[in-house]
Amino acid sequence: MFEIITAGGWLMLPILTCSVVAMAIVAERCWVLRQNRILPSNLANQARRWLIDDGIPDEKIRLLQNNSPLGRILAAGLANRHLPREKIKNSVEEVGSHVAHELQRFLNALGTIATITPLLGLLGTVIGMISVFTRITSAGVGNPTELAGGISTALITTAAGLAVAIPSLMMYRYFRGRIETLVVDMEQESLKLIDAIESALNARSGNNQPAGNLR
Numbered sequence: 001m002f003e004i005i006t007a008g009g010w011l012m013l014p015i016l017t018c019s020v021v022a023m024a025i026v027a028e029r030c031w032v033l034r035q036n037r038i039l040p041s042n043l044a045n046q047a048r049r050w051l052i053d054d055g056i057p058d059e060k061i062r063l064l065q066n067n068s069p070l071g072r073i074l075a076a077g078l079a080n081r082h083l084p085r086e087k088i089k090n091s092v093e094e095v096g097s098h099v100a101h102e103l104q105r106f107l108n109a110l111g112t113i114a115t116i117t118p119l120l121g122l123l124g125t126v127i128g129m130i131s132v133f134t135r136i137t138s139a140g141v142g143n144p145t146e147l148a149g150g151i152s153t154a155l156i157t158t159a160a161g162l163a164v165a166i167p168s169l170m171m172y173r174y175f176r177g178r179i180e181t182l183v184v185d186m187e188q189e190s191l192k193l194i195d196a197i198e199s200a201l202n203a204r205s206g207n208n209q210p211a212g213n214l215r
Contacts, residue, residue: 011124011157018113018120019164025106025113026171033103033175038182039070044189047074051081051200069099073190081197088197092190099186103179107172114169121161128154 006012047064050056056078065075076095080088132151 009124009128009157011120011127012160015117015120015124015157015160015164018117018168022110022113022164022168022171025110026168029106029110029171029175032105033178033182035182037068038103039185039189040068043067043070044074044193047078047193048196050078051196056081069103070186070189072099073186074193077190077193077197081201085194085198088194092194096183096186096190100179100183103182107175107179110168110172110175114165114172117161117164117168118158119161121158124157124161125154128157 043064050060061075061079064071064078073092073096076091077088080091083091129151132154
């Protein structure tokens with residue numbers, strides 16, 4: 001393996017560096033984008049149950065905010081629960097945009113690696129082929145076996161670049177799809193919370209109406 005890497009030339013170094021960075025990003029995103037970390041089970045139901053009692057302390061909201069990305073969105077809705085629906089929705093959407101941005105962290109780097117590593121491999125092959133044809137020009141064809149070996153060495157960087165780019169692109173597409181699904185699920189839960197807030201406010205307003213005369 002070491003002989004193959006050294007035979008590929010100096011461009012194998014950035015390709016190997018890209019492979020290490022890509023593996024680190026994939027491992028980190030797999031850990032961060034776990035379902036139970038982003039959308040803990042029963043968290044949204046618990047937040048809606050708190051609306052039964054209007055006296056939600058700030059400690060509960062801070063605890064919810066630090067719980068998970070979904071918790072941050074729900075905490076924004078609960079913190080502004082006494083405001084009109086449109087303002088609650090705006091505050092939730094603002095926090096949700098920040099959460100979605102954080103979920104996409106490092107994905108641009110992974111996509112860049114998937115794009116540039118084949119180009120680095122192709123560059124290494126072109127440089128290698130130039131070197132081979134330079135030798136042919138100066139010394140003639142000579143030994144065909146040596147010529148074939150030089151060409152195969154020149155193609156090593158292309159193979160290495162593709163070996164890094166293909167799985168990087170697959171994982172990039174996978175993470176993009178997973179994040180889109182998580183964002184949609186969080187949007188649904190936040191809308192349910194906003195509806196629950198509005199229902200709770202309407203119920204309290206109805207309870208505060210003066211009773212009519214009994215006949």
